[in-house]
Structure formats: structure tokens, C-alpha cells
Amino acid sequence: DGGDISELVKKADTAMYRAKQQGRNRMETYSGTMEDVVRERLAIGSRLRLSMDTMAGFYLLYQPQLDLNSGRLIGAEALLRWTLPDIGTVPPDMFIPLAEEFGMIVPIGEWVLREACRQLNAWSGRFAGGDWHLSVNLSMKQLQQPEFVAGVDRILEESGVDPGRLCFEITETAALLNLESCAQILNELRARGIRIALDDFGTGYSSLLLLKSLPLSIVKIDRSFTHDLLDSSATASIVSGIIAMSKGLGMSVIAEGIETEEQLEAMGRLGCEGFQGYYESRPLPPDLFERRYLADNPPEDA
Ligand code: C2E
Ligand code: MG
Numbered sequence: 001d002g003g004d005i006s007e008l009v010k011k012a013d014t015a016m017y018r019a020k021q022q023g024r025n026r027m028e029t030y031s032g033t034m035e036d037v038v039r040e041r042l043a044i045g046s047r048l049r050l051s052m053d054t055m056a057g058f059y060l061l062y063q064p065q066l067d068l069n070s071g072r073l074i075g076a077e078a079l080l081r082w083t084l085p086d087i088g089t090v091p092p093d094m095f096i097p098l099a100e101e102f103g104m105i106v107p108i109g110e111w112v113l114r115e116a117c118r119q120l121n122a123w124s125g126r127f128a129g130g131d132w133h134l135s136v137n138l139s140m141k142q143l144q145q146p147e148f149v150a151g152v153d154r155i156l157e158e159s160g161v162d163p164g165r166l167c168f169e170i171t172e173t174a175a176l177l178n179l180e181s182c183a184q185i186l187n188e189l190r191a192r193g194i195r196i197a198l199d200d201f202g203t204g205y206s207s208l209l210l211l212k213s214l215p216l217s218i219v220k221i222d223r224s225f226t227h228d229l230l231d232s233s234a235t236a237s238i239v240s241g242i243i244a245m246s247k248g249l250g251m252s253v254i255a256e257g258i259e260t261e262e263q264l265e266a267m268g269r270l271g272c273e274g275f276q277g278y279y280e281s282r283p284l285p286p287d288l289f290e291r292r293y294l295a296d297n298p299p300e301d302a
């Protein structure tokens with residue numbers, strides 16, 4: 001892939017970059033498309049920077065989380081979208097890692113929380129019935145900000161939301177990076193009534209220490225387990241173990257990525273209580289979410 005040393009080294013570097021981006025500790029061979037990928041990343045990165053001031057093109061979709069047995073709404077997850085007029089919608093799996101890398105996730109995350117709280121406040125007045133929450137995904141970079149809790153307090157106050165209706169989803173890699181300070185921050189948030197969910201459980205280290213050390217209300221079983229559940233008895237055993245453990249620790253469990261009725265039934269047989277996935281609904285724009293899932297939840301005294 002090159003006629004001289006410097007060109008070969010440059011291409012090897014591109015492959016190394018790709019290996020790191022794919023989760024490190026792995027091998028990648030150079031291919032021509034990698035440079036396109038690098039170029040694309042830089043282009044998206046600079047578009048991100050340009051969009052930061054106004055947050056134009058960013059919006060949230062809401063995916064319902066339901067009780068597996070009663071079908072009742074238990075929550076919604078706010079999922080960020082970014083649409084550019086010339087490129088179309090950039091998937092979050094692409095732009096969120098870039099925003100983290102280029103140091104833009106903190107203001108983006110703040111915008112997400114503010115927007116989610118604004119929406120939550122609008123909904124909770126009109127659809128107060130039922131014990132449902134709104135989940136917001138947090139990046140570890142946000143948690144590492146010394147002013148994070150103060151920022152949350154400010155947004156809570158501005159928006160007037162009941163913290164008991166709010167849930168933060170964190171991933172275990174974020175938590176494991178600095179368990180002690182992470183536990184302290186999460187305890188402060190929990191003390192305000194905010195619920196904490198451990199996202200994508202089972203994909204990283206699946207540390208049992210985390211389940212014990214963090215003030216978790218919810219454990220979310222990663223969708224790769226849901227996907228393999230029906231074909232692998234090993235997966236079923238692991239899922240059953242995660243569910244038993246989480247329940248024993250007083251946490252509720254939500255299965256992610258339920259796409260079929262069979263998966264839903266299998267999760268139910270293993271004792272899972274909550275689920276989320278395309279089988280029930282894709283992430284929805286707020287007006288549609290409201291019509292489908294909240295209209296049945298008028299305030300209790302209405
Ligand atoms: P996540 O938090 O695990 O979110 C669940 C992802 O699974 C969402 O993808 C959702 O659309 C997708 N999903 C839901 N049901 C199904 C299903 O039945 N089958 C399949 N194949 N997928 C399903 P999405 O919206 O593309 O988000 C991807 C990831 O981006 C999220 O994973 C989360 O880690 C991150 N993300 C999204 N919004 C935010 C945000 O506001 N802040 C931060 N920090 N991260 C976010
Ligand atoms: Mg999530």
C-alpha cells in the first residue's frame with residue numbers, strides 16, 4: 001500500500017488509529033477506505049464544532065420502556081439525534097465518540113439534559129399518573145466534570161422537574177474508570193431522588209463490584225444478550241444470573257433490544273420485569289410518544 005517508508009508508516013498509523021477506535025487491544029489491516037473514514041471523522045468533527053453554538057439540527061427521540069407483564073409504561077429513554085441538511089442523520093454511535101474525543105460532549109450533554117428536563121416538565125404536569133421516569137444517557141466525560149452535580153442542580157431548578165422522575169443511564173466503563181469518585185457523585189444524585197441505571201450491562205467487565213458499590217436502581221441487560229438468548233443456553237444462564245443478582249440487590253431489570261415476541265417471552269420466563277426494543281416501538285418524536293404512551297396517564301386526581 002505504499003512506495004516508500006513514510007507512506008507505509010502513515011498507512012500503518014491509520015490502521016492503528018482504527019484499531020484504537022474499535023476498542024484497542026486488537027489488530028487492523030490498512031485498507032483504502034480507512035482514509036475515507038478518517039476524513040469523514042474530521043469532517044463530521046468540524047461540523048459538530050460549527051453546530052455547537054446553536055445546537056441546530058439536534059433533537060431528542062423517546063423510546064418507551066414497558067413492564068413486561070402488565071404492559072404498563074415504566075419509562076422512556078431520551079436518545080439524541082443529529083440531522084444535517086446536506087448529509088442527513090448522523091448516527092449517535094458515530095458522533096458521540098467524536099464529540100467525546102474532540103471535547104464537545106459536555107456542552108452537548110448539558111443541552112440534552114436541559115431539553116429532556118424541559119420535555120419532562122411539560123409531560124409530568126399533564127400526564128402525572130403512573131410511576132414512569134425519563135432516562136438520559138450520560139457520558140463519562142460529563143461525570144468527570146467537577147461541576148457536574150452543581151450543573152444538574154441548576155437544570156433541575158430551572159426546569160422545575162421532580163428529580164424522582166429522572167433517571168441517568170451510565171455505562172460500566174465510565175464507572176470503572178474511577179469507582180470511588182463515580183460512586184460519590186452518583187450518591188449525591190441519588191440523594192436528590194434521581195434514579196441511576198447501569199446501561200449495556202454484560203458487555204464490558206460486568207463487574208460485580210459495581211453492582212455492589214453504586215447506588216443503582218436499574219440494570220439494563222445489553223441487547224447482544226437479547227439477540228443470542230434463543231440460540232444459546234449459555235446466554236440464557238448468564239441472563240438468568242444477572243436477573244437474580246440484580247433483584248437480590250433490590251434493583252429492577254430492563255432488557256434492551258427486544259425485537260420479537262419470542263425474545264420477550266423468553267426474557268419473561270427468566271424473570272425479567274422490564275423491556276425496551278423495536279418489538280414495542282422504535283424511538284419516537286415527542287408528540288407521537290405522548291399520544292401513544294402518555295395520553296392514558298392523566299394526573300391521578302383528574
Ligand atoms: P444505548 O443507551 O444503549 O441506547 C439504546 C440504543 O439501542 C439506541 O440506539 C436505540 O435506538 C437502540 N435500540 C432500541 N431498541 C432496539 C432494538 O430492538 N434493536 C436494535 N438493534 N436496536 C435497538 P441509538 O439511539 O442509535 O443510540 C446509540 C447509543 O448512543 C446509545 O446506546 C447511547 O450509548 C448513545 N447515546 C444516545 N443518545 C445519547 C445522549 O444523549 N448522550 C450520550 N452520552 N449518549 C447517547
Ligand atoms: Mg442508554
Ligand code: MG
Nearest residue numbers: 199200220256
Ligand atoms: Mg444500552
